[in-house]
Amino acid sequence: MAEPQRIVIVGGGLAGAGAAAALRERGYRGEVLLFGADAHRPYELPALSKGLLIGDAEEPDWVRGQNFYTEHDITLRLGTRVTRVELGGRLVLDASGGEHPYDRLLLATGSKPRSLPVRGADLAGIHTLRTLDDALALRAAFAKAERVVIIGSGWIGSEAAAAARKHGAEVTVVGMESTPLESVLGAEVGAVFRDLHAEQGVHWRLGTSVADFVGDDGAVTGVRLTDGSMLEADVVLIAVGAAPETGLAQAAGLELAEDGGVCVDALLRTASPDVYAAGDIASQFHPKYERRLRVEHWANAKNQGEHAAGNMLGDHESYRRAPYFFSDQYDLGCEYRGLADPGTDRLVVCGSLAEREFVACWMRENRVTAAMNVNVWEHGDALKHLVDTGAPVTDEQVRRGEFSAGSAG
Ligand SMILES: Cc1cc2nc3c(=O)[nH]c(=O)nc-3n(C[C@H](O)[C@H](O)[C@H](O)COP(=O)(O)OP(=O)(O)OC[C@H]3O[C@@H](n4cnc5c(N)ncnc54)[C@H](O)[C@@H]3O)c2cc1C
Structure with missing residues (x-):
């Protein structure tokens, strides 16, 4: 396969920026153009619900250092959203109308937090957590909060609960499962996390859900649960999972899988020649599990981004790694x-x-x-x-x- 002259990457997270770096680290000399809707230099997300949210860290872990991109001739278009992909014309269009041809295209647009379709969800004081700016806003809110309610007893909800306790707030976590993290770990191991948080003073409201949010003068003051009870709150975090950002891919005509991700084969290739997907959005036909898998973890974004870079340069290798993730709480x-x-x-x-x-x-x-x-x-x-x-x-x-x-x- 002839080496591509121009590789365009949409998504300045770990998968996208990691792929750009890997292209250069492998000696690729063509053009690399990386679009990121976020205005910050590419960063990793794990610290946003841990050290950075607690206040132990002032910065996230950056994917690469400040000067890496210029030193490696990677054109970074930060704060720039790609609005359209034209597969036939092998072209991406950005929000200001710029047209950018590609020989290979990597889509790595990540996920966005799910919202709760209930009354009051737009009140001030209700947060979601995905970006650095989200984390800084939530940290400032935790620092002043008296009563924090976290909706969602998964990893991000649990880590944020630990951070809110470190800020000294009273914390209640609402979860639909009867044990936190039960769908991933089962009840027995999930109970380890439930007990850990309880020892640290977290109140659990499990097996229930949110009916609506109530407020005063536009700001949240409470969360009404479906069992009719009311929790007072001055800060709420909705942490009920994330949905893959596939709008761009879908509008371009790429196939979506049942898990919501963009269909890619074992090589991380979509059905469109020269278009690849990696990270949270990729629903890969995984050779080890012999079925589609979409993985929302740090290691998957890092490894798939680098792997896709190799395949865009002609490696033709299946991605075979098993999922891996980590968490820190207290x-x-x-x-x-x-x-x-x-x-x-x-x-x-x-x-x-x-x-x-x-x-x-x-x-x-x-x-x-x-x-x-x-x-x-x-x-x-x-x-x-x-x-x-x-x-x-x-x-x-x-x-x-x-x-x-x-x-x-
Ligand atoms: C708070 C938090 C903590 C986490 N902690 C852990 C952890 O401890 N361990 C673990 O294994 N995993 C963790 N994860 C999950 C892990 O970080 C993600 O799975 C991983 O970052 C996904 O990387 P990505 O590059 O696919 O997507 P993202 O990091 O979401 O990056 C996608 C990027 O694409 C950009 N974008 C989207 N659409 C466009 C567009 N149209 N044009 C231009 N740019 C666009 C977005 O702005 C974003 O910057 C955490 C996630 C969060 C949110």
Whole structure:
């Protein structure tokens, strides 16, 4: 394949900016044009619900340093939204009418927070969290807040609850599940997170939802739940998940999958020649799982962006990595590798859930479908090997912490 002369990337997050950097780091010498609707230099999102929100960090982790883009001849168009992609003409159009031809195009437009379609959702004091500006506004609000209500008991809701407690606010988290994080971790491991937050003074309102928000003079003062009860609030965070930003791709005529993402094959290619997608928006046909997968995690954005860069230059390699994510809440740190169904996979634990120092493995027959280490850091490579290869291991070996057993066979 002839080397493309001009590569255009839409989306200045980790997937998009990481892809631009990878192109140069591989020695690509053609033009690289990167559009980001956000006015800030490309940054990573994890710190926005952790160190930056708490106030321990003043800046997010930047994808690359201040001078990297100019030094590597990457044209950054920040604060510039791409409004149209013309697949036939191999052209993208930006919000001010500029037309930009491409030989290869990478779509990496990420996600946007879901809203709640209830009365009062537009009152002042109600926040969502996706961008650096969102995080700075929420941090300022937490610093002054007396009563914070967080809607959503997933990762971002849980991390934000920890940050709000560090600011000294009274915090209530409302979740539809009966245990936080239950859909990912199951009830037993989810309870570890529930108890951790309860010990830190967080109030849980689980198995319920929001009926509406009430306010005074345009600002939120309370959250009415579907069970009829009312929670007082001067700051509310809606953290009920994110939806992939696929408007551009859909309007261009690219196919969307049932999971809402843009359909790509194992190589991260769409059905349109020379157009790729990576990160939160990509619904990839994953060779390991033999089905479509759309993953909203930091590592997926980083690795898929870099992988797509290679394939745009002709690598022709399938993306095979299993999902991986991490979280930090108070003094609990964890990593999760793989993809389990906690409803049907068998949970086997090494260590102590009560002491919050353990490795949880979800097993299907004698294989580990996913593994999560909590405040235990020495088994990462062995757990990755078990998840990646499906090497056989017994429940007893897992309980004894013999995670390298799978490598022997
Ligand atoms: C607060 C927060 C904390 C998180 N913490 C963790 C964590 O601890 N661990 C973990 O594994 N994952 C975490 N994640 C998830 C992870 O960060 C994301 O999955 C990842 O950042 C997705 O990267 P992306 O590049 O696909 O999308 P994004 O980072 O969303 O970047 C997409 C970019 O595209 C731009 N864009 C969109 N449309 C256009 C357009 N038309 N024109 C130009 N630009 C456009 C947007 O402005 C945005 O900057 C967190 C997410 C959030 C929001």
